[in-house]
Amino acid sequence: MLQGRQKVVRDAILCVVIAVAAILMFWSSFALPPPALEPIGPAAFPRWVAILLLGLALIILGSHFLPGKKINSNSEGIDQDSGFIPRYDLLIWLFGLTLLYFLAMQYEVLGFRWATIVYAFALTLVLFDWAVRALVPAALSAIVLGYGVHWIFTRFLFVDLP
Amino acid sequence: MDHLLQAFAQLFTPLPFLFMLLGVSIGIVVGAIPGLSGGMVIALTLPLTYFMKSTDALILLVSMYVGSTSGGLISATLMHMPGTPAAMMTVLDGFPMAKKGQPGRALGLGIFASFIGGIISWLLLALLSPPLAEVAVRFGPYEIFSMTLVALVLIAAISQGSLFRGLLSGFIGVAVSMVGVDRASGAVRLTFGFEDLDTGFRLLPVVLGMLVMSQVLSDVINIGQKIERVETTVRNMFMSAKDFGRHWVNLFRSALIGTWIGILPGIGGTTAAIASYTTARNFARNPDEFGNGSESGIVAAETANNAAVNGALVPLITLGIPGSVIDVLLLGALIIHNLTPGPLLFTNSPEIVYAIIAGALVANVAMFLIMLVATPWIARLMYVPRGYLIPPIIVFCVLGAFAQGNRLFDIWVMLGFGVLGFLMSRARIPVGPFIIGYILAPISEVQLRSGLMLYDGSFLPLITRPVSLAFLVLAALTLFWPFIGQRRR
Numbered sequence: 001m002l003q004g005r006q007k008v009v010r011d012a013i014l015c016v017v018i019a020v021a022a023i024l025m026f027w028s029s030f031a032l033p034p035p036a037l038e039p040i041g042p043a044a045f046p047r048w049v050a051i052l053l054l055g056l057a058l059i060i061l062g063s064h065f066l067p068g069k070k071i072n073s074n075s076e077g078i079d080q081d082s083g084f085i086p087r088y089d090l091l092i093w094l095f096g097l098t099l100l101y102f103l104a105m106q107y108e109v110l111g112f113r114w115a116t117i118v119y120a121f122a123l124t125l126v127l128f129d130w131a132v133r134a135l136v137p138a139a140l141s142a143i144v145l146g147y148g149v150h151w152i153f154t155r156f157l158f159v160d161l162p
Numbered sequence: 163m164d165h166l167l168q169a170f171a172q173l174f175t176p177l178p179f180l181f182m183l184l185g186v187s188i189g190i191v192v193g194a195i196p197g198l199s200g201g202m203v204i205a206l207t208l209p210l211t212y213f214m215k216s217t218d219a220l221i222l223l224v225s226m227y228v229g230s231t232s233g234g235l236i237s238a239t240l241m242h243m244p245g246t247p248a249a250m251m252t253v254l255d256g257f258p259m260a261k262k263g264q265p266g267r268a269l270g271l272g273i274f275a276s277f278i279g280g281i282i283s284w285l286l287l288a289l290l291s292p293p294l295a296e297v298a299v300r301f302g303p304y305e306i307f308s309m310t311l312v313a314l315v316l317i318a319a320i321s322q323g324s325l326f327r328g329l330l331s332g333f334i335g336v337a338v339s340m341v342g343v344d345r346a347s348g349a350v351r352l353t354f355g356f357e358d359l360d361t362g363f364r365l366l367p368v369v370l371g372m373l374v375m376s377q378v379l380s381d382v383i384n385i386g387q388k389i390e391r392v393e394t395t396v397r398n399m400f401m402s403a404k405d406f407g408r409h410w411v412n413l414f415r416s417a418l419i420g421t422w423i424g425i426l427p428g429i430g431g432t433t434a435a436i437a438s439y440t441t442a443r444n445f446a447r448n449p450d451e452f453g454n455g456s457e458s459g460i461v462a463a464e465t466a467n468n469a470a471v472n473g474a475l476v477p478l479i480t481l482g483i484p485g486s487v488i489d490v491l492l493l494g495a496l497i498i499h500n501l502t503p504g505p506l507l508f509t510n511s512p513e514i515v516y517a518i519i520a521g522a523l524v525a526n527v528a529m530f531l532i533m534l535v536a537t538p539w540i541a542r543l544m545y546v547p548r549g550y551l552i553p554p555i556i557v558f559c560v561l562g563a564f565a566q567g568n569r570l571f572d573i574w575v576m577l578g579f580g581v582l583g584f585l586m587s588r589a590r591i592p593v594g595p596f597i598i599g600y601i602l603a604p605i606s607e608v609q610l611r612s613g614l615m616l617y618d619g620s621f622l623p624l625i626t627r628p629v630s631l632a633f634l635v636l637a638a639l640t641l642f643w644p645f646i647g648q649r650r651r
Contacts (some may be wrong), residue, residue: 014589018330025337025352032349038614042344042351045607049337056330063326086383094382098556098577106570120553127385127549137550145554149561157213159565 008064018057025050093126105162112161117146166288169516173221173524181214181222182521186528189229190536193236194544196243197381198551200230202374204491206555208498209366209562216499217517223495224475224518225525227488228280231431231471232529235272235464236537237544239265245544248431248467251439255452255459262455271457272464273533274401275413279465280526282417283424283472288519290425291508295480295515298505303613304624306481306504308633310606313427313483315637318595325641327591334586335599338363345604346611358571365494367563367576368600372593373487374559375580378552380587385548400534409461412442420466424473430486431467431474438466472522479515481505482605487594490601492518498566 025046035041101119104110110118120142128134153159172178192203204226211219234249239256252272259268301309314336318328341352342362353359406413416438423434442462443452452459474485475492482503484490496503501511508515533540563576583593617623625631 010589014591018334021337024354028352028354032344032351033347036347038346038611039619040611040614042347042349045603046337046340046351049333049340052333053330053337056326056333059326060324060330063324085386087385088383090382090385091379094379094552095581102560102570102573102577105573116557120557123553123556124549127382127552128547134549141550141553145557149557153561153565157210160568161561161564162570 004064008061011061011064015057015061018053022050022054022057025053090127094123097123097126108162113146113150115162116149117142120145165512165516166520169513169520170524172217172513172517173520178218178221178517181218182225182525183528185222185225186229186525186532189226189231190233190236190529190532191229191540191543192226192245193230193233193249194245194540195546195551196237196241196245196544197377197548198555199246199373199377200227200233201488201491202377202555203230204488205366205369205373206558206562208369208491208495209565211495212498212565216501216511216514219495219499220492220514220518221521221525223492224521225528227492228468228471228522228525228529229532231468232273232276232464232533233540234467235269235276235533236541239268239272240541241544246431248435248470249463250432251435251463251467252460254439255454255456255463258453259455259457259460264455267457268455268460269533269537270400271405271460273530273537274405275409275416275461275464276468276533277526277530278413279417279420279467279469280472280522280529282414283421283469284519284523284526286421287472287475287522291476291480291515291519294476295505295508298481299509301481301505301629302623302627303609303616304627304630305633307606307609307613308624308630308637309427309481309483310602310609312633312637312640313602314595314599314606315640316426316429317487317598319640327589328595331586331591331593332595332599334591335596335601336603338368338596339600339603340607345608358569361567363575363579364563364566364572365497365601366566367572368579369491369494369597370559370562371576371579371581372583372596374555375576376583376587376593378555378559379580379584381548382552409458412458412461413465415445416442416462416465417469420469421473423466424470424485425476427477427481427483427485429470430488431470434466434470434473435463438462468526475518475522478503479507479518482507484598484601487597490597493601 029043029046029050032043033041097119101115104115105112121138124138124141125134128138150161153161173182188203189200192198193200204223207223207226211222214222230246231248234244234246235252235256237243237245238249238252239260242253242257244250244253256268256272259265314332315329318332319325341359342350343360344351350360419438419441420431420434423429423437424431439459439462442458443449446452446456446458470486474489477483477485478489478492482493482505484493493503496514501507501514559576560573563572564570566572586593586596613623614621623630624634
């Protein structure tokens, strides 16, 4: 469970990010044309939403410092008391492999079919902690996924894939 | 009535019937597997429905909705883990009953309760929708604007976490929806010079990213979590007449609660199950049994969450307002098929509306039969290692994001929103209000500005028109009631 101070830091970061986004939204609304057919025009909603976002972020942060009952969520974070260790390493692997997958298609290094086969194979192995027993099922599932999905979308649904 | 009979007749032709069976079956399986949800499978199926007839597409999606809501019962009972959020209350009594050696009984009660909840709520759906649509046609732009405001506030209030985090999520969704061309004036907003954003963020990449990809990122972190489980048996699965006699009040009350909560815009099966379970406990002779394998607990939760499915269809097909996050996806399906959601859907496309209504009933019956027969086999699928499921899910997300516009940019958008959804969930900001805000904001803004044009720039009709005022009062009460309640205590 997150400690009190960690929650404050987390919400402070959230507040800063939302504030920056809100300020950018508000600032960009000045470039929009003035109202024509009705009194509020295209700039009104971005401005109102920017103000609301900033206000809500400040309320969430401020709730940590108010006396009395905290306006906060009921549950916080993953329960780490069960002895379970979250696999953030797998998250990094998944994100990295997914980036490579997208970049391979974006820069036409590999077409969809082969990019998918390589990606699915690698990701399955990673998720099984590189277990040898997962090699064959990973390869089979990757090939079926790559060829099967490619065939369905190009021959059956007539969608051009990268 | 004629339209409804025609819809049933069409549903019982080979292709629509096949789609219905497929939808229910896939929905049940996905609902049963923890980490997957009805929202995910419907979001992943949406791009495939491009290539289908509109009625077939909606029958398929509604059937998945029904199936997935019920499928969550299986893992809730056998694995102490709700397969879908709507089954979270079923865990409290389903698993303890299964651990006492009665998994079949727990499953049977849940299946029958789901079926009866679905039937009662369907009757209300069929009876209420046509007159409500007739009233809704008379709604003006200010009424629709106020209604969308209520939907946003309600889902923010009811979603997990604090009200303010829910509202923050909703308004982030509103902000995202404003990127691109403003419908009313044609001005390009919030693109910061990126031409690819001139058309805004498309529906499918956003929905797939927020609902599916973000869930996958969270699931990967928890992939090693040990799951306690109970073996399935089918003994004592059938409810007897005596069981009906013992539970009929609970069944009926829970169905009404579920339907009513489903009708309220923005709320869904989870809240319905909580409300119904709590009510059943308050009325029970032995409330201490709840949480320890109480039959009434299972009946209350499962009846209500299934009743909420049909309840949520009422505002969707009559007002064009989603009754839950999954209904947002159904709304997306209507938009993808060039149908305009709203009160005029009944008038302009009655075949679509009645296909949804007919599909909801037949899917409920199919769900009941499939679950009675196939639960032991479906239960085995729950134990498929996540490592085999995650790569295909991501690949289908890529395909879904790409297929809508044939742009690689959209798959980056999908990944970006996946990361955003993941970070939001880590910051305890619920994702549901984001989706509602993203979908409803364009409708809301267009209606408000149309109203201002209609009434010469006056905001006054917002409060002088009674229906609009009623919605605004409801939104205000929902926003401020928690604080009033706190002060009183």
